[in-house]
Amino acid sequence: MVDVIEDAPRWLSVCFYGDMISDPEDMGDFVPEGLLGEDAMCFDIDRWDDHLIAYVESRMDEAWQYAGTP
Template sequence: MALQELDDFLADWEDTEEKNKAVFERLKTFLEKKEGVTLNFNPRPGLTYSLRATHVNQKEKSLFAMVDVIEDTPRWLSVCFYGAMITDPEENGDFVPEGLLGEDAVCFDIETWEDGLIAYVESRLEEAWQSAQKG
C-alpha cells in the first residue's frame, strides 16, 4: 500500500494520552495483513480522515470497513461497517440508518485505548473481511 498522504498524515499526527493514533495504526496493520485487501485513504482536513478497506472479491460494495479519524480535540476514531456484514453480539456499536454510503451501518466509537473494545472491533473487522471475501 503506497499511500503517501496516509504516511504524511501519520507522521504529522502527535499521539495524545488517549493513544488514538496507536489504535489507528493497530487497526491499519490488522487490515494490511488480510489477504485480498486494498486500503484507500480519503482525507477531508478539518472533518475526517478515512481509511477504507475493500476486498478484491467485492463487486457490489465499495468497502467492507471504514476507520475514520474524527477531527476533534483530541482526535477519536469511528469504525463503521455495513450492518449486514457483521454481528454485534455485545451491542457495543451504534446502529446508524443509512450511515455508510447510504446503507445501514454499525459504528464503534473509540475515544481512548481500551484493550477489550479494540479486540472486539478487530473481531468485527475479521467478520466483515470474511463477508467481503464472498463478494
C-alpha cells in the same frame, strides 16, 4: 470505513455495512443509511480500551470473511 475525527481529543470511528457484521455485545451504534445510504454499524474508539479494540478487530475479521463469500 475508518475515520479519524479531529476533535479534542482525536478519536477513531470505525463503521461497517450493517449486514457484514454482528454485534453480540451490543457495543456499536446502529446508523440508519449511515454509510453511502446503507445501514451501518459504527464503533467509536475515544480512548485506549483493550477490550473494545479487540472487539472491533474481531468485527474487521468478520467483515473480511463476509466480503470473501460469493
